[in-house]
Amino acid sequence: MPDVDLDPVIHAPARLRVVATLAALSTGDELSFPTLQKLLAMTAGNLSTHLRKLEDAGYVRVTKTHEGRTPATYLALTPRGRAAFEDYTTALNTLLRGAGA
Known part of the structure; x- marks a missing residue:
């Protein structure tokens, strides 16, 4: 069995879903909080806690702004977050390949 460490920050199921969703965006792209909340079917409070x-x-950048008078929050993975997700998926693949050996 390979000795693999899975990043505990990403490994929690809800955070893994958040990071995987944000990783699907192109570098530099952002997703609005309500859009992410709807995609993941999470409550605002639960999503906020994981974010x-x-x-x-240092994995996610949260940008708070206003659109007119309405507050808006946008989310994106940081370069550190992308690297951590890549490391996580590599470690997970290593673990899965080792488990079948």
Whole structure:
């Protein structure tokens, strides 16, 4: 069995879904909070909690702005977040290949 460490920040199922969704965007692209919330079928509070952990780890950039008088929040993976997700998927693939051996 290979000795593989899975990033605990990403490994939580809800955070993995967030990171995987944001990783599907092109570098530099952002997704609005409501759009991500709808895509993942998460409550605003639950999504906010997971985004805070990802932001604290430096994996997600949260941009708060206004569109007219309405507050708007946009989300994107940072370069560090993309690298962490790539490392995570590599480690997971290694683990899965080792488990079948």
